[in-house]
Amino acid sequence: MSGGPPVVIVGAGPAGMAAAATLAEAGLRPMVLDKFPGPGGQGWRAPAVGGSGPLASLDGEDARRARERFLELARSGRIDWYPETTVIDLTRERLWAVGPSGEVDSTAWSRLVLCPGAIERIVPLPGWTLPGVYTLGGAQTALKGQACALGRRIAFLGTGPLLWLAAAQHVIGGVEVAVVADTARLQGLLVSFPALLANRHRLGLGLRCVRVLRRARVPVLRGVRALAILGQGHVEGVRVTTRRREWSFACDAVATSFGLVRQLQLPDLLDVPIRFDRESESWLAEVDDAHRTAVPGVYLAGDAAGIRGATAAALTGERAALSLLEDLGRPVDAARCVRLRKQLQRHARCARALGRAFPLPSALEAEIADDTIVCRCEAVTAGALREAARAFEVDEINRAKALTRCGMGRCQGRFCGPTAARVLARARGIDLEAAGRLRTQPPIEPLPAHVRPVEGGSMA
């Protein structure tokens, strides 16, 4: 490749793989940095050897095809792939990453396609810090990626499509599912049903999950009002409260989360405008229809640009790559762009409907008991947050962090940030938007202090 800094793609999930393939096909040789050893990200992770059979059938063929195409392009040198490479800091000129042997390397970049994905939305339930409690994605990763179950009898708590998918995958994988308890009401799902018809594939997948669970006679509770995880030193059971009664289920593991949160650290480091979205009650980085950000040469794709599922994520990666090619003055097939736009609009409608069907239980979150830990890295309880908010008249989440240490630990507030803001907003009677969001500070992933910088950056 001719001189000058490379085009860099961060993330090799569905969006990053699609962006890489699109750019490689146009003759660019993008550099792809990804924290995992293999391509696929969270959504399209490669199954463990021998563990693929029945589980893969719920994922479809798209994931496998995308991974194989990516690996083929990397093998033939048309993509410059850096696996196990975690980006820790980013400026408008350079980026820094920790590589597989723990060295810190850096490179200048000419254009960036950011595909950092999403993480699961945690709502701290009583008992959620007990050993044996995992996220839905964590349970799914163990099952798919390593062909192992996190317990003999697992309770699935939370809301969202992943709740049902992960539970069904465990049934198929031969694991006993104690209960599926969803805070969303059936009514919401029924109201959203017509809009979900816009995406037959996702709807079909959802219905298959329900069927798998019914056939296995798994207890299913919807419209759940309270959830608690019980046990002494380890998970022993869960208590689920519905409108009518309280239920108890014995189990030795819990998988729980409440949807996904866009990862905005990378765009935030570049000062890409980030705004509060009232409908999803969360923060989003602004991108245009063609996935350009307000920062020239920087594109955002995948879940970080909007939670629409893995298939849509791949389409946004392709769209972002086409925008990049357009901006380089390369010819781009207009019909392809139109087709992409239409497909993405359909996915967006479906995603909005899913958002309404599986809303975050905001009241449950705002009213977390005082003794429940919100920030587990620093062991900060909801009560401590409320107390600091009152004593210092705190009306902003970064100030609450300074006073309580909430969000100062290893995860840097990725998990507790949204909950802490909600608790603070409720305690002070202010808007969730006014409570703000935690500032992004590098390194955005932990940096081993033994690292030795590669002089001048060896990547490019």
Place this chain on the structure above:
Amino acid sequence: MSERLETEVLIVGGGLVGCATALALARRRTPCLLVERDRCGAQASGVNYGGVRRQGRALAELPLANRARRMWGRLARLVGHDSEFRATGHLRLARDAAELARLERWAEEARRFDVRCELLSPAELTARWPWLAPGLAGGSFCADDGQANPRLTTPLFARAAREQGGRILEGRAVTALERSTKGFRAAIENGPEIEARVLVNAAGAWGPAVAALAGEEFPGEVIAPNMLVSEPLPYRIIPNLGTAGPGVYVRQVPSGSVLFGGGRGVADPVTRRCRPLTSTSLATLAEARRIVPDLARATIIRSWAGIEGRMPDDLPVIGPSPRVPGLFHAFGFSGHGFMLAPAVGAVLAELILDGHSATSLAGLEPTRFEPASRVAVAT
């Protein structure tokens, strides 16, 4: 018609210096109003390294530092809450003979100011702190120095000032200043017009800009010291550590986190945004490993920077304006104001209310920049 508010002293800037001044005035029942355009402690005051040391300071700062050290010892009573000040001692390390000579010279000179340092040989260093790197040239230990938590300190001063009757307006910028018959008239963003007899410029990095509003010129540079913190490690590093020359500061808090300071991030005084630099952080870590090799096992989880003003001689500007009656400056602390700030507030209150202070400010006065400043008092 906009609202009008009268007060005795208007303080511009809600860093630790401004908040400490508000508290000192409020304790003496003097009506005061502090205006901060962000939140109190938003910049370097709230996010600095947290060193509370006299060792290594310019001698001109020592009278103030001695007074401040006495105040740190009873700070919890003064502000009504623990600021996590601990007199852990401050150990300064020499990496070569030149640095050792520097430590020895300072220890000798500081005796005049009653600051006692214990000079230590390489063997004594490793006997006392076995985790120190072998091969250091020597060290100097000041047992009375220590460290505190800056995240808590400024909000605590602000809260105490309010409780004593001081007024604090956050989220408002001063947009214009002029002389009035009473003293000063200030316009603030979305707020009342303010009349005050006395004006305190505690605007940190923006000190020269506020001075300019009052018609005075000062030099000054905007800096953003670079800091980082690790995940908890077993609590071993009790003293606050520093290198004698440019290099690194390291301290550990009892919960286990290790804090590192050294070098600079980047700052933009216009947008008031700053950020740490990974290149600086990596250099800081390399330097820290040279003095404590075990730190190679730490995991860094966050870095940050805060905007701070620096004067050409690395000393703060403290005292009455040479030209504008009723105007007092306290800015440009050049990266080491956290420790001094409680005393700066106390001294300013004395200068304002009594016309003099027993604490010497020799060498720190605004007059030292006089030849460079062309004064044109706005009327």
